[in-house]
Amino acid sequence: MSSQAASGADLKFPAFLARQPILDADERIVGYELLYRDTQHNAATGLDARRATASVIVNTLGIMGLHDVSGGQPVYINFDAADLCDNAAELLPPERVVLEILETATPSAELLARCRDWKRMGYRLALDDFVYRPAWEPFLDVVDIVKLDVRELATAALQAHVRQAKTHGLTVIAEKVEDRGEFEHCRQIGCDAFQGYFFARPEILEDTKLPAAGIALLDLLRRVQDDADPPDLERALSRDTGLLYRLLRYAGSVSFGARPPQNLRSALARLGRRNLQRWLMLELYASARNAGTDPLLDLAGYRAELMTVLAETGRHPLIEVEEACAVGCLSLLDTLLHRPMAQIIDGIALPDAMRTALLAHDGPLGDMLSLMQALEQADTNAVARICGQLGLPAEELPALQARALKAQRQLVEAMGSG
Known part of the structure; x- marks a missing residue:
């Protein structure tokens, strides 16, 4: 190889991604949530949601490879309302991805229509950090999963949300579970899957990205x-x-x-x-x-x-x-x-x-x-x-x-x- 080639070999542009496992009641991994990262530091910086989602998709599909990231399990990717309306999700294979609608999304007729479109295409949908409001009621007949933040919902509210989700036939994922007691409680009240520091912190994945002009x-x-x-x-x-x-x-x-x-x-x-x-x-x-x-x-x-x-x-x-x-x-x-x-x-x-x-x-x-x-x-x-x-x-x-x-x-x- 020429000296010109050798001189550039150590110049790397890192690409980062974090994944946090989702486990069932028997503590077996049944999925991963993919999270935006831009350094080895295990925290997201102040990037807007749409760019963060774009980075996650590009790094997963175009750099690291979906199978390598997921290990064959479904992956959950965050989307805000604008992402869904822009059709970015259609790049993702529906049988391997859950579209997770961020809590910052505003329930609207347009978003509901788009969710119905995604369902017809074969995608599964999840509501992230779900807190019930009447405006979300129509969505409960469309989505497949609700994720409940155990740190934000009081005990009675958490139980009420689980009961409500079950009446719609939805899967319930308890988020931010941090100890054995919380896990056992969430399992007893009917949660189907669990995510949080009790099981694992997000794992940082890193690869090399080649810049595109x-x-x-x-x-x-x-x-x-x-x-x-x-x-x-x-x-x-x-x-x-x-x-x-x-x-x-x-x-x-x-x-x-x-x-x-x-x-x-x-x-x-x-x-x-x-x-x-x-x-x-x-x-x-x-x-x-x-x-x-x-x-x-x-x-x-x-x-x-x-x-x-x-x-x-x-x-x-x-x-x-x-x-x-x-x-x-x-x-x-x-x-x-x-x-x-x-x-x-x-x-x-x-x-x-x-x-x-x-x-x-x-x-x-x-x-x-x-x-x-x-x-x-x-x-x-x-x-x-x-x-x-x-x-x-x-x-x-x-x-x-x-x-x-x-x-x-x-x-x-x-x-x-x-």
Whole structure:
């Protein structure tokens, strides 16, 4: 690897998430509530609810992976009324997620209608920190779960809330249970599940996040909203390592089909334009511009451009331009994320040809990736050998490299102006 690549290997952008288990009456874990965190400090900062929810979804689906976070259990994610009305929840698989409506939400006809929509889509709904008011009565025939704060409700009120929930056939979760006595009392009065420090404090999960450039997000959003052709979307997406990785991680995380996609276009087609647009909006909510830049990301961008230029020569008919670009873009993920490439690839939705190239440098795309490395290491013998395999005259390389470098510089300048 080049010295430029090595210099950027330790520059990390951490992503955080907390999860707190929910247990049944036999003290078995039956779910996790996912909570916003932005540091290792186990407390939320003063971020507004919508950005916090966006961060939780992006970090869960696009970085850490839903299965890894949940261990196969349902996860509870907080939403305020605005989130529900903005359709962000539709990015989440209904069979694996409970939409938890925050106590700050105002009961309204619009919110009730949206809750009914979510139910028709197969989602389960929970009312967080529920305290009965007549305005909430219609919701009790729609939601599945109420969560009751044992620290806020007096003993008699807690019992009354449990009885009321049971008359509607609802599951009751006792929150903020802090000792054995509270657990036993809540179990005796009919609570079905329990959450609180008596069982576990929220566990901090951390992973590495690759920054997405704001200008790239806005450009992709514009293209989606303008109903751009799939090749146009592929070209734009395949030039941002962080965004491409998280989007493919999301596609793999929510299992849009058991079989690998045939190509990059089919991976995006599985998501659909509506989900792609929602994901980009969430990225805008969740992402903040990073003060620093990582030379590794610059190198990945250059690889993407050079592989694009090489593919456009048409010397190898089996190579698709957008897939070549994406392989170059993703080729340094193992170094950027400090994890084996096989482990990373296992969690994202990739066509077999791209997977094989990234894991084993096999196939035409793998040969192109090997050529990238040979050029970076100034290994002239390897460059000549791989050019022969690709049917590419080695003397054409300098002009192609110059084109790729110019394209990369223009992209960096555009991002800097964003």
